[in-house]
Each structure stands twice: as structure tokens, then as C-alpha cells.
Amino acid sequence: xxxxxxxxxxxxxxxxxxxxxxxxxxxxxxxxxxxxxxxxxxxxxxxxxxxxxxxxxxxxxxxxxxxxxxxxxxxxxxxxxxxxxxxxxxxxxxxxxxxxxxxxxxxxxxxxxxxxxxxxxxxxxxxxxxxxxxxxxxxxxxxxxxxxxxxxxxxxxxxxxxxxxxxxxxxxxxxxxxxxxxxxxxxxxxxxxxxxxxxxxxxxxxxxxxxxxxxxxxxxxxxxxxxxxxxxxxxxxxxxxxxxxxxxxxxxxxxxxxxxxxxxxxxxxxxxxxxxxxxxxxxxxxxxxxxxxxxxxxxxxxxxxxxxxxxxxxxxxxxxxxxxxxxxxxxxxxxxxxxxxxxxxxxxxxxxxxxxxxxxxxxxxxxxxxxxxxxxxxxxxxxxxxxxxxxxxxxxxxxxxxxxxxxxxxxxxxxxxxxxxxxxxxxxxxxxxxxxxxxxxxxxxxxxxxxxxxxxxxxxxxxxxxxxxxxxxxxxxxxxxxxxxxxxxxxxxxxxxxxxxxxxxxxxxxxxxxxxxxxxxxxxxxxxxxxxxxxxxxxxxxxxxxx
Amino acid sequence: xxxxxxxxxxxxxxxxxxxxxxxxxxxxxxxxxxxxxxxxxxxxxxxxxxxxxxxxxxxxxxxxxxxxxxxxxxxxxxxxxxxxxxxxxxxxxxxxxxxxxxxxxxxxxxxxxxxxxxxxxxxxxxxxxxxxxxxxxxxxxxxxxxxxxxxxxxxxxxxxxxxxxxxxxxxxxxxxxxxxxxxxxxxxxxxxxxxxxxxxxxxxxxxxxxxxxxxxxxxxxxxxxxxxxxxxxxxxxxxxxxxxxxxxxxxxxxxxxxxxxxxxxxxxxxxxxxxxxxxxxxxxxxxxxxxxxxxxxxxxxxxxxxxxxxxxxxxxxxxxx
Numbered sequence: 049x050x051x052x053x054x055x056x057x058x059x060x061x062x063x064x065x066x067x068x069x070x071x072x073x074x075x076x077x078x079x080x081x082x083x084x085x086x087x088x089x090x091x092x093x094x095x096x097x098x099x100x101x102x103x104x105x106x107x108x109x110x111x112x113x114x115x116x117x118x119x120x121x122x123x124x125x126x127x128x129x130x131x132x133x134x135x136x137x138x139x140x141x142x143x144x145x146x147x148x149x150x151x152x153x154x155x156x157x158x159x160x161x162x163x164x165x166x167x168x169x170x171x172x173x174x175x176x177x178x179x180x181x182x183x184x185x186x187x188x189x190x191x192x193x194x195x196x197x198x199x200x201x202x203x204x205x206x207x208x209x210x211x212x213x214x215x216x217x218x219x220x221x222x223x224x225x226x227x228x229x230x231x232x233x234x235x236x237x238x239x240x241x242x243x244x245x246x247x248x249x250x251x252x253x254x255x256x257x258x259x260x261x262x263x264x265x266x267x268x269x270x271x272x273x274x275x276x277x278x279x280x281x282x283x284x285x286x287x288x289x290x291x292x293x294x295x296x297x298x299x300x301x302x303x304x305x306x307x308x309x310x311x312x313x314x315x316x317x318x319x320x321x322x323x324x325x326x327x328x329x330x331x332x333x334x335x336x337x338x339x340x341x342x343x344x345x346x347x348x349x350x351x352x353x354x355x356x357x358x359x360x361x362x363x364x365x366x367x368x369x370x371x372x373x374x375x376x377x378x379x380x381x382x383x384x385x386x387x388x389x390x391x392x393x394x395x396x397x398x399x400x401x402x403x404x405x406x407x408x409x410x411x412x413x414x415x416x417x418x419x420x421x422x423x424x425x426x427x428x429x430x431x432x433x434x435x436x437x438x439x440x441x442x443x444x445x446x447x448x449x450x451x452x453x454x455x456x457x458x459x460x461x462x463x464x465x466x467x468x469x470x471x472x473x474x475x476x477x478x479x480x481x482x483x484x485x486x487x488x489x490x491x492x493x494x495x496x497x498x499x500x501x502x503x504x505x506x507x508x509x510x511x512x513x514x515x516x517x518x519x520x521x522x523x524x525x526x527x528x529x530x531x532x533x534x535x536x537x538x539x540x541x542x543x544x545x546x547x548x549x550x551x552x553x554x555x556x557x558x559x560x561x562x563x564x565x566x567x568x569x570x571x572x573x574x575x576x577x578x579x580x581x582x583x584x585x586x587x588x589x590x591x592x593x594x595x
Numbered sequence: 596x597x598x599x600x601x602x603x604x605x606x607x608x609x610x611x612x613x614x615x616x617x618x619x620x621x622x623x624x625x626x627x628x629x630x631x632x633x634x635x636x637x638x639x640x641x642x643x644x645x646x647x648x649x650x651x652x653x654x655x656x657x658x659x660x661x662x663x664x665x666x667x668x669x670x671x672x673x674x675x676x677x678x679x680x681x682x683x684x685x686x687x688x689x690x691x692x693x694x695x696x697x698x699x700x701x702x703x704x705x706x707x708x709x710x711x712x713x714x715x716x717x718x719x720x721x722x723x724x725x726x727x728x729x730x731x732x733x734x735x736x737x738x739x740x741x742x743x744x745x746x747x748x749x750x751x752x753x754x755x756x757x758x759x760x761x762x763x764x765x766x767x768x769x770x771x772x773x774x775x776x777x778x779x780x781x782x783x784x785x786x787x788x789x790x791x792x793x794x795x796x797x798x799x800x801x802x803x804x805x806x807x808x809x810x811x812x813x814x815x816x817x818x819x820x821x822x823x824x825x826x827x828x829x830x831x832x833x834x835x836x837x838x839x840x841x842x843x844x845x846x847x848x849x850x851x852x853x854x855x856x857x858x859x860x861x862x863x864x865x866x867x868x869x870x871x872x873x874x875x876x877x878x879x880x881x882x883x884x885x886x887x888x889x890x891x892x893x894x895x896x897x898x899x900x901x902x903x904x905x906x907x908x909x910x911x912x913x914x915x916x
Contacts, residue, residue: 217705218707219705223705224704225701225704225705226697226698226701227701228705242698242701243669243670243698243699243701243702244698244699244701244702244704244705244706245701245705246670247669247670247673247674247702247705247706248705248706250670250671250674251673251674251677251706254674255670255671255674258667258668258671287667289651314666316634316666317651317664317666317667318635318651318666319635319636319637319638321637322637357731368734369733369734371693372693372731372735373693374691374692374693375608375609375691375692375693375732376693376729376731376732377608377609378609378692401731405731
């Protein structure tokens with residue numbers, strides 16, 4: 049007879065409406081046998097009691113519906129963002145809140161490189177916080193003029209480079225190309241934006257941030273997940289090729305791999321027919337820890353990068369409308385094709401015009417090929433208004449809102465991109481729930497840190513970086529936020545029959561916390577400690593946070 | 596300076612014929628080693644037996660051409676492609692329908708290994724009126740109007756007369772200086788003239804032989820025996836750019852001898868270095884002008900600079916029928 053383990057905890061929040069709370073949960077064969085009191089476990093036969101977490105709180109393992117496995121590998125490069133971050137090993141990367149602090153980080157990284165020519169790559173720079181201060185070639189040349197230095201901004205649209213790269217690329221005061229930013233004297237500042245200028249930099253160094261996922265990143269990604277209580281995570285913009293599919297499969301079969309992975313194939317990397325073939329091939333690899341099913345569609349850019357597609361009246365500061373990733377007609381054709389083939393689409397839309405185009409596309413697809421339960425999900429969907437949420441509900445769609453954005457860029461949205469009125473409805477969790485749209489919330493890691501409790505805190509409090517409450521009417525309860533990072537997210541991934549709640553038959557996946565998100569003060573949700581996760585009944589300890 | 600790779604951008608919405616055009620370029624490549632960057636390998640007409648090697652991003656053909664997938668994005672595709680730069684003469688980008696052609700041509704403006712070639716925008720006459728009414732496409736259409744050196748109006752065989760007229764009206768009023776050619780996107784003569792054979796050397800009067808006679812075109816050849824004022828010549832090019840589908844020649848300017856290439860709105864001069872293999876006659880300047888409508892006004896402008904019309908019988912090119 050197989051072994052039964054009963055975990056006991058101070059409290060188990062099940063998200064199961066028939067039994068919302070329990071003190072014991074029985075696990076057999078990696079699945080949940082029953083939850084309840086100790087007495088109620090007895091009828092299942094002999095069991096081993098595990099009281100390691102007797103003073104802890106268990107919740108369903110968190111489900112991260114929009115993140116990227118690159119979060120695992122990006123720590124090979126130097127982080128210079130505005131907030132503290134912890135890498136998968138628990139090492140703290142201190143915030144760089146001024147250009148001087150960015151310089152300090154880069155100097156440390158420079159000292160750790162073996163010779164004078166190895167390129168130094170850094171990421172996460174966000175000068176939007178620097179009160180107008182910009183990083184320039186002068187700064188980076190103080191680090192080194194012999195090795196190429198390339199710093200990617202957090203919005204992904206800009207790069208800073210040193211004079212070594214400018215020289216290699218032949219970029220001078222005489223270079224008159226859009227995207228090569230210059231100072232008053234006409235010299236290149238080392239800030240490069242738009243495709244051509246970035247191409248010229250990456251031609252010299254290669255693009256370290258590009259390419260399909262590999263095993264080491266996926267191993268680190270699982271560690272990051274354990275550290276924040278996540279047991280199911282997407283890799284929501286995945287290049288599907290022989291190497292990446294082999295890597296997903298390899299880690300998913302490794303004993304002790306702590307994550308259930310849900311890669312979403314980038315649909316524009318191959319023709320429509322090839323895409324379906326690839327999905328078939330990928331789905332044939334599925335196992336308990338690998339759930340290939342999702343297809344990703346990109347429509348527009350980002351709001352803070354002014355590349356999102358907006359309806360009237362457009363950007364608050366008068367910037368021109370953003371960029372389509374693909375012709376809207378072509379996007380509609382793509383949606384139709386994958387919808388007809390029974391695939392599950394996760395569609396990136398940031399601006400409200402992009403959301404509208406995709407609502408139209410799904411409506412046309414439903415009219416042509418009705419599917420009662422497709423669960424196509426708008427991802428980010430940051431500007432949707434109430435009428436768009438109503439259409440989502442009617443069309444059977446789900447939404448995964450980028451709640452972290454409210455904290456990280458909410459002040460900029462109110463002041464620069466959207467204006468104070470529209471910014472109130474950004475990532476409108478309360479409206480989504482009011483209008484009956486199945487809701488998840490996400491981090492988009494590595495854009496912001498993967499940490500569902502932090503994401504829940506954002507949705508509950510809507511506090512911006514400056515401490516303002518952005519759109520108090522869109523705040524949701526702690527219970528609703530907890531649902532959005534567990535069962536709600538699972539529903540958008542068509543995994544709600546397997547994960548997202550503590551119910552018999554589901555995978556024995558839990559987050560082990562030191563407090564209940566339902567009991568602490570709303571503003572303290574993000575401070576709850578994550579002890580680790582239980583995945584398929586096996587405990588994985590979170591890395592000790594180091595300084 | 597190192598050998599430069601010509602860089603051509605093909606813009607236009609889905610369905611305008613970009614893939615047909617790319618297929619025609621590959622079919623007519625001859626000795627020119629093209630690298631085409633396309634959204635979808637599958638749409639190309641490539642004989643399987645020609646494929647020498649293929650991975651998910653790059654396909655090498657036995658005739659020397661390379662096909663490269665744009666799926667991972669243009670920046671990374673170009674970085675990967677330039678690893679093969681010694682094996683490439685000409686890069687052709689099949690731009691996505693919603694990209695701004697000028698932003699792509701910036702690659703050639705910033706990279707000294709590239710030489711900015713033609714920005715050709717294909718306009719589907721049957722779909723353009725509808726696209727004009729779609730506010731979601733307004734910025735893209737504005738960029739097409741701004742960035743194109745030359746427009747190819749396609750699908751006029753299936754478009755309603757009203758739609759063709761509306762499209763022509765729009766082009767006439769929303770852009771200036773770029774000719775509008777009406778043709779199928781796979782018209783071999785036109786694609787060869789504009790893209791495939793565009794870079795063939797311009798050596799002497801027989802350059803007119805570079806172009807097969809085409810029923811839709813008028814051509815004239817002019818010659819001058821005195822040095823030409825370059826600024827005035829450039830002004831004349833700009834003045835008649837909407838008329839000149841192609842112009843090419845060898846011109847003795849005061850500051851030296853230059854090869855001149857004109858494709859619609861794009862004017863290009865290259866200094867002729869003294870090279871014994873270049874059988875340059877003398878200070879004589881020779882030019883050929885090609886258009887779809889009579890060239891009288893352009894001829895008058897160039898005549899004012901010192902050019903004389905060569906007698907038609909001395910020009911081995913067919914007049915318009």
C-alpha cells in the first residue's frame with residue numbers, strides 16, 4: 049500500500065468553498081487525499097503525521113499565470129533596477145536608486161570579470177525614477193573603456209552603452225539615425241533606442257537576452273518559484289524549438305523538480321500550420337509537471353514605453369499612438385486559426401485599442417467556430433474599461449491583470465502616460481470581478497519580481513511607489529486577491545481541476561507561509577514570510593534571504 | 596571602404612504582394628547573392644532540392660541565397676544574418692505590414708557594412724480604401740507615405756474601378772515625390788529593374804541594355820560634354836522624382852565623376868574611383884531616364900543643365916507602345 053502523509057498546519061486555507069479551512073491535509077501519490085481535521089484523516093488508513101509546519105499556514109500553491117523562465121537565467125547579468133531584488137539563490141541585489149548607486153553596482157561587476165575585454169551586461173535600469181537624470185557614456189566610461197558595457201533598461205526599449213561599443217559600432221556625432229540620442233553638443237549620449245540603434249550595439253556584443261530557454265534557466269526558475277510560494281508557473285512567451293522543448297521535458301522529468309511548467313508558444317515564430325504541428329509535438333511530451341497547451345499572441349507594446357495601442361484620446365502627454373506587433377487583420381486571422389484548432393490563447397494587450405481588436409477577433413472566431421469553454425485570456429489588459437470587461441464575460445474570456453504595474457509605474461501612469469482619470473482604472477481588478485470575468489493577477493517576471501503575495505498586496509492596496517492610492521475603487525479584498533493568485537489563475541490556464549485549491553484529487557501543491565494573507569493587515573500581505581513550497585507532496589525550502 | 600551590402604525594404608500590408616515579390620527576386624537572383632528576411636519560410640517558393648542547410652532561423656540555398664526568419668524579431672535576425680556578411684550582396688527585408696519602413700531602413704543608415712537601397716511600398720488597390728478608414732492603421736499608412744521611395748500599386752486586376760481611383764487619389768494627395776507604378780507584385784521586368792538588377796554596374800551607353808524593353812515604360816538617354824553642376828543636377832532629380840521610376844548614369848561633376856542611381860524618391864551618387872577595369876570614356880556624362888509617362892518636362896530640366904537628347908535610334912531601348 050502506498051504511503052499516506054498527513055500534514056498539519058496552524059491553518060490550511062483551501063479555497064474550496066465546501067470546506068474553506070482545515071488543519072490537516074492527507075497526501076498520497078503526490079495528490080490530495082482529503083483535508084479536514086485530524087479525526088477525519090483516520091478513515092483513510094495509517095498515515096505518517098508531518099508536523100514540520102504545525103505553526104505555519106498552508107495555502108494552495110500559488111499559480112503565476114504570466115511570467116517568463118528567463119527570470120531564472122537573467123541573474124547571470126548585473127541587476128541595476130530601482131528596487132531590491134532577490135535572485136533564485138536568495139542573494140539580495142540591492143536597489144540602485146541613483147545613478148551613483150548604478151555605478152557602484154557596475155563597478156562591482158566589472159571587478160568580478162576575468163579580463164579587460166569581456167562584455168559587461170546589466171539589466172533593469174529605470175531612469176524614470178531619477179528625476180530627469182540620465183545615464184550616459186561618460187558614466188559607463190568610468191567603469192571601463194576597454195570592455196563593452198551594455199545596460200538594458202527595464203522597459204526593454206532602451207540601452208545604454210559605453211564608448212567602447214560606440215567605437216566598435218562606428219556611432220559618432222555624425223551618425224544621424226533615429227534612436228541614437230545626442231547631447232546639446234551633438235555627441236551621442238550612449239542611449240540607444242529603436243531597432244536600428246539597438247541592432248548596431250548587439251552586433252558588437254551579441255544579444256545575451258535573446259534565444260530559447262535552456263535547462264539551467266529552468267532549474268533556477270523553479271528555485272525562484274519556491275522562494276515565493278509558486279508551484280505552477282507559465283513561461284508565457286516561449287520559443288518552441290527542438291532545444292527548448294527538450295529542456296522543458298528534461299527538467300519536468302527530473303526527480304525533485306519543484307514546479308509545474310506551462311510554456312506558452314510564441315505563435316508568430318512560425319507559420320500557422322507549423323505552429324499547430326509544434327503544439328501537437330509539444331503536447332505529446334506532457335506529464336504531471338509539463339503542461340503544454342497555451343499559445344501566446346503579442347499585439348502591442350508597453351504603456352510606459354509609449355508603444356501600447358490606445359483608443360482616443362491617446363497618451364496623456366501627447367505622444368503618438370503606439371505600435372502594432374502585427375497587422376490587426378493578421379492578428380484576427382491568427383486568433384481564428386488557433387481557436388478553430390482548439391488551442392488556448394493567451395493574448396498580450398496593454399492599450400485599450402489592442403484589447404478591443406482582440407475582443408473583436410475572439411468574437412469573430414466564436415461566431416465562426418463556437419467553443420463553449422475556450423478560456424482565451426487577455427494578458428496585462430491594463431487599460432480595459434468596464435464595457436470591455438463586459439464583452440470578455442460574454443465571449444467566455446478570462447483576464448490576467450498586471451497588478452504589480454500599479455505599484456511600479458502607477459505614479460508615471462497618472463502623471464505622464466494616462467493622466468489621473470484613466471490611471472484610476474488601470475489593472476481594474478474590482479471591475480473585472482464586478483463584471484464577472486475570471487481574474488488572475490501577475491508579475492511578468494523578470495519585468496517585476498515574481499512574488500504572488502506582493503502581487504496580491506498590489507491588488508488589495510493599489511499603493512504606488514510614492515505612496516498614493518491609485519484608483520481606490522479598484523482595490524479588491526484579500527480573499528479575492530488570494531483567489532486570483534491560486535484558483536483564479538489556475539482557471540485561466542485550464543488547470544483548475546488540478547491545482548489552485550486544496551481539494552481531493554488535485555496535486556498536493558502548497559505554499560508554506562508564516563501568516564495568513566486573510567488575517568494580516570492588508571498593507572502587510574507583502575511582508576508574509578514564505579517558508580517554501582510543497583509540490584506533489586514534497587517539501588522544498590525557500591532559499592535563505594541573504595544580504 | 597569595405598564592400599557594402601545593398602539593403603532594400605519592402606513595405607506594405609498583408610496581401611499586397613510582398614511575398615510574391617520576394618519569390619520573384621529569389622527566382623531572378625542570378626549571380627547576386629540575396630539574403631531575404633521574411634516572416635514565414637513556408638510562403639516562399641523554394642525548391643526543396645535547393646536547400647543546402649536549414650535551422651529554425653536561417654536557410655541556405657545552393658544558389659548562394661539565404662533566407663532568414665524574422666520571427667524572433669528584426670534586431671536579432673539581422674545580428675544573426677550579419678555573421679554571413681561575406682556571403683551576401685544584397686539584403687531584402689519583407690517588412691511586417693505594420694512596421695514603419697523608414698525605421699527599418701535606419702539599419703542601413705547606421706551600419707557602415709550596409710548601403711541604403713530602395714524603400715518600396717506595395718499598395719493593394721482592392722484593400723487600400725478600407726485600410727484608410729481604419730483608424731488603427733493611420734500611423735502605419737502615414738509612415739508608408741513618408742518613407743517610400745516608390746509605390747507599387749498591386750491587385751488593380753481584381754480591384755473595383757472606384758477603389759483604384761480612391762487609392763490613386765489618396766496617393767496623389769498624401770505623398771509627394773515618389774512615383775506610383777501599377778504592376779503585379781511578381782512582374783519580372785519591374786522587380787528586376789528596381790531590385791534584382793539594380794546594382795549592376797553602370798559603365799557606358801550600353802547601360803540601357805540592362806533593362807529589357809517593357810511596354811509600360813518610356814526611356815530616354817541624354818549625354819553632356821561639359822562638367823555638370825551637382826547641386827543643380829540634384830535639384831532636377833528632386834523636381835522630377837515622382838516621374839522618374841529609374842534613372843542612372845555616369846556624370847562628370849565639377850568635383851569628380853560619379854555614378855548616379857535614382858529610384859523614385861531616392862537619389863544616390865557614388866564616386867567613380869580610377870579603376871583600370873572601368874572603361875570610362877572621358878569627361879562625357881551619360882544618363883538614362885525611365886518613366887511611365889512622357890518625359891518631356893524632365894528632359895527639359897536636364898537639357899537646361901547641359902544634357903542633350905540622344906537620337907532615339909541610338910538608344911537601344913524600346914519606346915512606349
